[in-house]
Amino acid sequence: MLMRTVLVAVLCVCVGVSTKDRSCYWRAECQETLFATRTPYDTVRGDIRDWPLLAGCEAISMWALVRHGNRNPGDKETINMRELQARIKDDIIEHFDYEMGSSQLCAQDIENFRKWNWNTTMDTSPSYLTGIGYQEIYALGSRIRQKYPQLLESQLGVYVRPTYKQRTVTSAMAFLQAFNEGNELNLTADEFRQQDDVLRPYDNCPLYKDEVKNGQLLNDQLEAFFKTTEYLxxxxxxxxxxxxxxxxxxxxxFTLYELCRFHRTWSPQHKSPWCAAFSSSDLLVLEYRDDVRHYYKNAYGSPINAKLGYPVLKNLYESLELAKQGQGKSIVTYFAHDTLLGMVYSALGLYKDGETITAQYRNPNRNWRTSHLAPFSANIMAYLNRCNDGSYKVQIFNNEKPTLLCPLEGCTWDQFASIFQPFTEANLDFCKLKGMPKVPGSAADFRSLTGLLFLTLSIMIL
Structure with missing residues (x-):
């Protein structure tokens, strides 16, 4: 049985300064920093440099799956946010009167609304990596380089590949910049693939699209969430x-929540005036919506999701096996999306709760919490260590924290193989719907690499 990492969340109880029954967000003693899949990486990460090296062993290869860094909201989110703020911002300000107004906000919160303006960059670069996101990934690469300098000195070489999305392509650039800076390596990423069964298998799986992504169960759960007493x-x-x-x-x-959390996550120091709309307990309820959505769309809500996590885990095993034989790469890193991370977690049995996650009941002590599992720049890293006695040990980290899957002391190679070798039989044959020929994945928003790089260099937001 696979062991799962137990998450211990220390919640900060935010106490605003109240005057005349008014809550002052701007003067809150602390502010909620967990925003589900929009959580800043630095809020929840560990630090790979802090963990002791294995005595008598040396890391010879690393394999990593990394979610892109902080990004702008997507097309639909941007439209909804722009329209809502344009409609209610002036009303919020006009309804405030310290003595007679109906608003429960304090004067400084209202002043912050007056100063706030829509960021038009979001209209021209939806879903694009932000400057904060670039720094997140660059910093991750820098920490890996500091901890394991020998991996860059190895003759085995480095392999990095993103998906075709701008936010992953640019994340790969940031990661490699951390390796290239100050030396003559000149490492580059492999070209992204229009159809990628390893990093975007769900694009190429009609069964997933029909039964999960567009299935009734996911829609029913989200509709049920919006009708819960907590949400109302x-x-x-x-x-x-x-x-x-x-x-x-x-x-x-929920659009108001998006306004709060996107602006809030662009910098931990930012205090988005839109977050003043919610109490700390409100934000915990809103966070749960993403937990429910990703549970059914990406993880334990359907056995199809776990199967879609198999191909990338097959790649993990085969990459480290080649490195063990002296034929692989010293670093293999893929940049993908939270969808795939959820599928990998479910394939490995990680963070699975004893009871099914449902919209109707929010367990505050649940293991499945996307703020911790799928923040921006979330990652799974596996390190192959060669020991002086000729043996090999594997360590696996999630967001730079040890896991019980292969803990700090490491799995033996046989223990590692017992978990991961079964994934080498993975394929997408199960994806074909009855009576349907296999079709390639959609790439409607496929963009040229030249265009992506130009826009990346010209738009470094915030």
């Missing part, structure tokens, strides 16, 4: 806090 309470309290005369719809509440 957030809907009312946020509307009241802002002093709006018309109740925000359940969809608008």
């Amino acid at each position: 309470h957030v809907q009312k309290s946020a509307t009241d806090r802002l002093g709006l005369s018309q109740t925000l719809s359940v969809e608008e509440i």
Whole structure:
């Protein structure tokens, strides 16, 4: 049985300074930093440099799967956010009167709304990596380089490949810059693939699209979440806090949350005025929506998801096996998306709760919490160590923290193989729908690498 890492979340209880029953977000003693899949990496990560090296052993190869860094909201999110803020910002300001107004905010929160302006860069670069995201990935590469300098000195070489999305291509650039800086390596990433069964297997799986992504179960769970007592309470309290005369719809509440968390995660020091709409407990409820969505769309909500995590784990095993034989690479790193990370977690049995995650019940002590599992720049790293006695040990880290899968003291090669070798039989044959020929994955938004690099260099947001 696979062992799973136990997450211990230390929650900061944010206490705002209240005057005349008004809550002041700007003066809160601390502010919620967990925003599900929009969580800043530095909020939850460990530090690979802090863990002791294996005595009598040396790392000879690293394999990593990394989610892209912090990004802009997507097309639909951007449109919804722009339209909502344009409609309610002035109302929020106008409904504030310290003595007679209906708003529950304090004067400084309102002043922050007055100063806040829509960032038009989001209109021209939806889903693009931000400057903060670039720094996240660059810093990750720098820490790996400091901890394991011998991997860059090895003759085995480095292999890096992103998906075709701008945010992963640019993340790969940031990662390699950390390796190239100050030396003459001049490492480059492999070209992305229009159809990638390793990094985007779900694009090439009609069964997944039909039964999971567009299936009724996912939709039913999300609809049920928006009808829960907790969410309806957030809907009312946020509307009241802002002093709006018309109740925000359940969809608008989540768009308001997007305004809060995207602006908030661009820098841990930022205090988005939109977060003033929510209490700390409200944000915990809103965080759960992403947990439910990813549970059913990417993870334990369907056995199909775990099967789609097999191909990349096959690659992990085969990469380290080649390195063990002296034929592989010293570093193999892939840049992908939170969808694949969820599939990998479920394939490995990690962070699985004893009971099914459902929209109707939010367990505050659950293992499945995307803020910790799938923040921006989330990663799984496996290190192959060669020991002086001729044996090999493997360590596996998740977001630069040890896992019980292969802990700090390392798995023996046989232990590692017992977990990962079965994945070498993986393929996507199960994906074909009855009566349907196999079709390639969609690449409607496929862009040329030249265009991606030009836009990356010209748009470094914030």
